[in-house]
Amino acid sequence: MPADFITNLYVFVLAGFVGFEVIRRVSPLLHTPLMSLTNALDAIVVVAAIVIAGRHETKLATILGAVAVAASFSNVVGGFLITDRMLRMFKLSRSKKQ
Amino acid sequence: MISLGTSQLIDFAYIVAIALFILALKWLSSPATARRGVLSGEIGVGLAVVTTFFNPGLIQYKWIILALAIGAMVGIPLGLVHMTAVPQRTALSHSCGALSAALIGIAEYYMSLPHVSRFEMTEIALEVIIGSLTFTGSLIAAGKLQEILPQRPITYRGQNFVSLSVLGAAAVIGISLVLNPNYTHLFPAMVIVALIFGVLLVTPIGGADMPTVISLLNSYAGFSAALLGFVLNLKVLVVAGALDGSSGFILSVIMCKAMNRSFTNVLFGAFGAVQVSKTKGEEERTVRTASPEEAAAILGAANAVLIVPGYGMAVAQAQHKVRELYDALTRRGVDVKFAIHPVAGRMPGHMNVLLAEADIPYDKLLEMESANSELPQTDVALIIGANDVTNPAARDEQGSPIYGMPIIEVDKARTVMVIKRSMSPGFAGIDNNLYYLDKTFMLFGDAKSFVNDILHELSGGSPG
Numbered sequence: 071m072p073a074d075f076i077t078n079l080y081v082f083v084l085a086g087f088v089g090f091e092v093i094r095r096v097s098p099l100l101h102t103p104l105m106s107l108t109n110a111l112d113a114i115v116v117v118a119a120i121v122i123a124g125r126h127e128t129k130l131a132t133i134l135g136a137v138a139v140a141a142s143f144s145n146v147v148g149g150f151l152i153t154d155r156m157l158r159m160f161k162l163s164r165s166k167k168q
Numbered sequence: 169m170i171s172l173g174t175s176q177l178i179d180f181a182y183i184v185a186i187a188l189f190i191l192a193l194k195w196l197s198s199p200a201t202a203r204r205g206v207l208s209g210e211i212g213v214g215l216a217v218v219t220t221f222f223n224p225g226l227i228q229y230k231w232i233i234l235a236l237a238i239g240a241m242v243g244i245p246l247g248l249v250h251m252t253a254v255p256q257r258t259a260l261s262h263s264c265g266a267l268s269a270a271l272i273g274i275a276e277y278y279m280s281l282p283h284v285s286r287f288e289m290t291e292i293a294l295e296v297i298i299g300s301l302t303f304t305g306s307l308i309a310a311g312k313l314q315e316i317l318p319q320r321p322i323t324y325r326g327q328n329f330v331s332l333s334v335l336g337a338a339a340v341i342g343i344s345l346v347l348n349p350n351y352t353h354l355f356p357a358m359v360i361v362a363l364i365f366g367v368l369l370v371t372p373i374g375g376a377d378m379p380t381v382i383s384l385l386n387s388y389a390g391f392s393a394a395l396l397g398f399v400l401n402l403k404v405l406v407v408a409g410a411l412d413g414s415s416g417f418i419l420s421v422i423m424c425k426a427m428n429r430s431f432t433n434v435l436f437g438a439f440g441a442v443q444v445s446k447t448k449g450e451e452e453r454t455v456r457t458a459s460p461e462e463a464a465a466i467l468g469a470a471n472a473v474l475i476v477p478g479y480g481m482a483v484a485q486a487q488h489k490v491r492e493l494y495d496a497l498t499r500r501g502v503d504v505k506f507a508i509h510p511v512a513g514r515m516p517g518h519m520n521v522l523l524a525e526a527d528i529p530y531d532k533l534l535e536m537e538s539a540n541s542e543l544p545q546t547d548v549a550l551i552i553g554a555n556d557v558t559n560p561a562a563r564d565e566q567g568s569p570i571y572g573m574p575i576i577e578v579d580k581a582r583t584v585m586v587i588k589r590s591m592s593p594g595f596a597g598i599d600n601n602l603y604y605l606d607k608t609f610m611l612f613g614d615a616k617s618f619v620n621d622i623l624h625e626l627s628g629g630s631p632g
Contacts, residue, residue, distance in 0.1 A: 101517030143239025151247025
């Protein structure tokens with residue numbers, strides 16, 4: 071079993087627990103923005119796609135990488151945009167604010 | 169003096185990005201800090217993308233730039249959709265994320281040939297199978313939510329057998345590849361079978377189960393990204409994937425609990441097939457109806473009103489009219505709040521977003537537990553487009569298919585009013601005893617126009 075695998079497994083398990091503890095605290099009020107935000111963060115796969123498309127090793131890899139860049143970057147842009155639009159709408163009662 | 173190479177600097181930027189991701193989710197815990205969370209996430213992803221451009225292995229940029237431009241052109245309209253379209257947009261973005269992860273796995277396989285170890289092959293096969301089935305499954309979910317495909321469960325005899333056989337075929341091909349990673353002709357077959365399984369997995373699932381399905385697909389998309397991180401030995405993907413995967417998983421568990429069902433029941437149970445045979449109690453029962461005028465009088469005289477919105481409110485696009493009703497009643501000194509069931513709507517939190525869009529303050533949106541503790545002191549519970557989540561049978565009738573599902577106990581309120589198109593039963597095909605109670609008034613009509621009529625009566629009744 072490669073040593074890298076073990077290191078990655080450590081990272082995965084620890085990140086899973088951090089994720090669980092942090093996300094457990096998200097108010098059910100914000101479950102929709104939570105889903106769109108984690109989607110946008112997950113779209114960090116774009117960095118892997120960029121490397122595969124840019125290394126230009128084979129034609130197939132470049133094409134697949136470029137499509138992957140477009141697909142994941144659409145999630146970056148769209149995910150953050152819609153999350154922010156949703157969150158801007160959540161307001162407290164006027165009486166409480168003033 | 170230690171000198172840092174470019175790749176160490178890139179790694180360092182990725183670590184900063186990961187920290188920013190965790191902060192982003194932490195700040196999402198409250199609406200007051202949530203927007204800061206979005207900013208933190210944006211900086212994290214931006215930093216990671218910009219530093220990736222300095223990767224020494226990159227030799228050609230034109231395709232990357234073009235693909236980023238296309239991604240932005242697709243992403244911007246997807247970020248600007250109407251709030252009622254958020255569930256299908258979310259399903260679509262799960263499919264884009266999964267597609268991207270699957271394509272990178274496929275590219276990695278062909279680039280690593282002929283030196284793919286069995287261990288790497290295991291990782292790649294798992295990653296590509298999960299990514300591919302999430303891609304097509306999410307597309308089907310988006311199609312159902314957009315109503316391009318029928319929302320009802322599409323079922324046929326022997327369905328579970330067919331679906332599981334297809335999954336089994338994907339597993340067999342995957343295992344053969346692990347044993348012989350150079351059998352390149354098997355690889356496309358594995359991808360195609362996984363794509364077909366995604367279609368078969370989601371097609372039988374009905375619209376009302378979408379909150380669970382979207383959450384499950386969310387967690388698959390996350391875990392496929394994490395697996396990709398293992399394949400590429402890229403820890404930023406392992407972390408982001410683990411965060412997204414656990415988020416989707418937590419939401420799936422919450423949705424399942426809110427429906428008192430198990431994962432297997434949602435995925436293979438075909439709720440739609442459980443058509444309740446209406447043998448007993450078939451005698452005509454009478455319901456009391458009320459006109460907009462009467463409804464307005466009851467609401468205007470109340471001290472505390474609790475509105476229970478459901479998917480029907482979203483379908484009728486009634487949320488803005490409901491806000492006007494909220495305003496009109498609040499001006500009269502009526503205390504108006506909203507009770508949100510966790511599975512109301514088509515995705516987790518759907519109702520909250522729609523009501524927030526209609527400018528209803530979020531401190532007026534109650535979770536199920538707090539709503540239930542307020543209901544005994546509530547004068548009027550007004551149900552708009554919700555059905556099964558208010559059905560007392562879930563609490564009282566052991567034989568009911570929805571028995572055990574937590575409900576909003578509107579029957580504890582002094583008066584119940586239900587805006588509904590007709591007496592047709594809800595998604596689960598279960599009659600709702602609530603409608604036959606003495607304290608219940610049925611308000612038959614379209615949600616939007618009925619609320620509008622009530623508003624008209626309220627403003628006519630009190631000049632100025």
